[in-house]
Amino acid sequence: MKKVDTESRQNSILNAIVESYVDNATPVGSRAIAQRFRNTISPATIRNVMADLEEKGLISHPHTSAGRVPTDKGYRFYVDSLLELKHLTKEEEAIINKLIHQSTSDIEYVMQNASKAISIVTNVAGVVLTPRLKRSIFKHIELFNMDDSRIMAVIVTTSGFVKNSIMDFEEHLTGQELTRITEFLNSELEGVSLGEIKSYLTRKLLEERDSFYIFLKRAADILSVPDLFKADDHLYFDGAACIMSHPEFMDIKKARLFLMACEDKKGLLNLLNQDMELEGVKIHIGKENLYNEIQDLSIVTCNYKVNDMIIGAIAAIGPTRMEYGKVISVLKYISSELGKELESLG
Amino acid sequence: MKKVDTESRQNSILNAIVESYVDNATPVGSRAIAQRFRNTISPATIRNVMADLEEKGLISHPHTSAGRVPTDKGYRFYVDSLLELKHLTKEEEAIINKLIHQSTSDIEYVMQNASKAISIVTNVAGVVLTPRLKRSIFKHIELFNMDDSRIMAVIVTTSGFVKNSIMDFEEHLTGQELTRITEFLNSELEGVSLGEIKSYLTRKLLEERDSFYIFLKRAADILSVPDLFKADDHLYFDGAACIMSHPEFMDIKKARLFLMACEDKKGLLNLLNQDMELEGVKIHIGKENLYNEIQDLSIVTCNYKVNDMIIGAIAAIGPTRMEYGKVISVLKYISSELGKELESLG
DNA sequence: ATTAGCACTCTAACACTTAGAGTGCTATTT
DNA sequence: AAATAGCACTCTAAGTGTTAGAGTGCTAAT
Structure with a gap:
């Protein structure tokens, strides 16, 4: 035998x-x-x-x-x-493309639709993390006086993301001064990632010792406002309803715990921010290593890139019993399409 | 007898x-x-x-x-x-205040927390509609060139809401020209609601006949970009999980239908936009008059104001069997606190 | 090393029973 | 005439048996 x-x-x-x-x-x-x-x-x-x-x-x-x-x-x-990866069907790709490549310049809409795409094609919940500002590349800044004591800064990144922030600033700067600072920053910071701006300017400060110093210092002060890079922590979520079609959630108790996990923005945010750094698709199964040890829930995450720069993450959340092969393929595909779309918006 | x-x-x-x-x-x-x-x-x-x-x-x-x-x-x-209105307890008011009056200038965060406050205190799902731009009052505008063919506009409203939009514009305007237009608009539009800007400028155009005409026309062209007032249609949602604690959703089928209704952003958006116009609290019960005739679901809505101007709406969504007296009081209270918070941010 | 056969176990489904909560009607009380 | 007590009737939810079937684990045979 x-x-x-x-x-x-x-x-x-x-x-x-x-x-x-x-x-x-x-x-x-x-x-x-x-x-x-x-x-x-x-x-x-x-x-x-x-x-x-x-x-x-x-x-x-x-x-x-x-x-x-x-x-x-x-x-x-x-x-x-x-596990063997499962190829997407033409229909599935079409659904995804239709949702993501809308001809709109509205990033929010694209993000929301990306999460919807994940949930529709995989039949589990979809999550999309907005582009991390710190990872984004500086493209343009504009500063102007709102009133005597407040300056507004508008920063545009290469991925088309626009962040604005109003800051209190004791000493009043004239429009001319602001314009000069704006021009300076625009010429100086091109291609620098927002996360590095601070250290970049500090380095510059150390090099400079002449009359330019004060000027540079002022610019650095303006950009060091803590709020400026905060608040890009939005998660787009879709598919709570479709989760309910899985038999594991016949028991309402479980369904409820599941939804609670989905609504735990902080936990998800942490997880996504961590996973983002790692290349490829990451899978968290059941009690394995989740922040939340309660339930039969798996999370699959994948980062997305703009111009080859990791900038955000997407995820699928569902019962441990999910079609991993398919989910992985879908996330990879959507990650790539989302990246392309953001590039085209930038 | x-x-x-x-x-x-x-x-x-x-x-x-x-x-x-x-x-x-x-x-x-x-x-x-x-x-x-x-x-x-x-x-x-x-x-x-x-x-x-x-x-x-x-x-x-x-x-x-x-x-x-x-x-x-x-x-x-x-x-x-x-129905008799139910007064909120001190504890409930404290929870709401803590969530809404965060010392942050991040409007998104405030909105998200407002929806969470609704859901925590009423034990049904909470929804918050972002301030309608068209209803907001113009405070400040800034225009600047992104590159040769694109202009960015940043509009600040009295409620502290900032909207930016990038627009393609065939003819290149010099920085000077843009600055002049910016200054003109800032002096001219103070106190006008964003929704009226277009008609306001058109009226102006008809009055003017001299050399100023071209200039004004250009300003009007810039602001007539359709995208500028779009895309403020974000809904903040919270409380899907707490909904599951209601016995009517023992049956997963019903829970699912309920969640589907909650995820129907378009339907909710329509409803809220309509209800917003009416003063006070509006109640939609069961099959009564909902866009969606399927389930035992009630929606209670209430608008909120900034500086006495109706500007957005909040809502509670739950089973028809809900504590209307309490929900109404909570919405009124949150509406008022949210309004105050937005005023303080503005 | 593999498999057929068989005794055993557990569940899900169905039928049956019963207690209890609730109704609707009628006769009685106020 | 309005309110109520009393009672027969109805329906559900929960509990109890019973059974069919799917599945296992072990042992003996191949």
């Missing part, structure tokens, strides 16, 4: 279990798996393998005599080693 | 039914009502009155032998004629 690689058979059976469970949301039995293998392996054999997988902690029994269900660890192994 | 006013007794019994049902979410029987009246009326009598109320369509039987439940029509009568 031909020798079978135990390891690889275990893997392919785990793979089958996960996929069957993701499809049907019902514990999967040995018979069902055997059928997936066109009965080339008997249910009894599969039961043995299942026992092994259970010992490894990759699957579990809800009750003595029910089928098997993947554990968090099982999903983890699946996404790390087994 | 003393003669009893049938009408007024019917009313007070309806009142008791509604309030009991709102409290307990369970069909209310004659015994329970009798107890509410400290048994000054017997259950049998109440049954007779209930039969009358049912004939009038104000209450109904879920099943032959269950208690009574208010119909949409019953709620309508209740809110129109019977």
Whole structure:
């Protein structure tokens, strides 16, 4: 009899279990798996393998005599080693493109639609984090007096994002002075990321020692207003309703906990800000490593770029039982399309 | 025997039914009502009155032998004629104030917190519509060249709202020209609402016939960019999770429909924009007159003002069985606090 | 090493029963 | 005439059995 690689058979059976469970949301039995293998392996054999997988902690029994269900660890192994990406259909790409590439210059609208696109195509909730200002590249600044004691600054980034901030400023600057400072900053800061402006100007300050110093200092003071780079922490969310179509949320209690997690902007913000730094798609499964240890919830995140610069992140939130292969592909695709759209707006 | 006013007794019994049902979410029987009246009326009598109320369509039987439940029509009568406003507790006011009067100049944050305040205090979902630009009063404008073909306009309103828009403009204007136009607009438009700017300038145009005409025309052209007043259609939403604590959403199907209604930004936007025009609190009960006829959902809306000018709206969305008296008071209070906060930011 | 066979377990579904809450009607009281 | 007590009736929700079927784990056979 031909020798079978135990390891690889275990893997392919785990793979089958996960996929069957993701499809049907019902514990999967040995018979069902055997059928997936066109009965080339008997249910009894599969039961043995299942026992092994259970010992490894990759699957579990809800009750003595029910089928098997993947554990968090099982999903983890699946996404790390087994999973195959699923290509998007033409229709899905069309839906996404239609939503994202609207001919509008309204970034808010694009973001909102991106989150909607995620949720429609993946059938789980979609989240979009606005472009991080600190990561954005300076394009243009304009300063002007609002009244005697307040200056308004308008900063435009290469990704088309506009940030304005009103600041109190004790000493009144004349329009001329402001214009000079504006011109100076515009010529000086081109291509600098907003996050670096402060240190950039400080460095400049150290170099300069002549009459220019005071002038430069003033410009730095204006831009050091704390509020200027704050408040770009908006999350766009969509798909709360479609989440409810998953059978795991038959129990309202669970549905509620899920929604609470979705509404926890701070937690999501932290997670996205962290994940953003890492390349590619990141997956958080169940209790694994979430800020919030309560429920059967997975989050898949992916950053997006403008002109090859990481600038924000998008995510899908759903039950641990989700189509990871598809979700990953969708996020990658949307990330790329969103990046393109933002470039065109910039 | 003393003669009893049938009408007024019917009313007070309806009142008791509604309030009991709102409290307990369970069909209310004659015994329970009798107890509410400290048994000054017997259950049998109440049954007779209930039969009358049912004939009038104000209450109904879920099943032959269950208690009574208010119909949409019953709620309508209740809110129109019977309802007593409920005062907020000091604690509730404190929660609201803490959320709204943050010492931040970030309007987004204030709006988000206002929606959260609604949902926390009323235990239904809260919605806040951003200040309508068209209703806002012009305070300041700044125009500057982004590059050869694009001008950026930044408009500041008295409510502290800042709107910026980038527009393509065939003919290049020099910085000087732009500055002159800016100065002109600033002196000319003070106190005009953004919605009236267009007609205001058109009127001016008709009056003027001299060399100033071209100049004025140009200014009008710049401000007639369609995008400038668009895109202030953001809704802040909070409380999807807390909605799930209501027993009417035990059935996931209903929960889902409810969430779908909450996510229907367009529908809500329409409703809020309409209601905004009317003074005071507006209530939409059940199938009564909602854009969406599917479910047991009520929406209560209230506009808010800045400097006595109606400028936006807030709303509470929940099951028809909600504490109208409280919700109304809360919306009024939050509307007023939100207005104050915006004035202080302006 | 694999598989067939079989005893065993657990659930989900269905039928049946029952307690209790509530109604509506009628006769009685005030 | 209006209010109420009394009572038969209805319907639900909860509990109890029962059963079919899906699934397991073990052992013996291949």
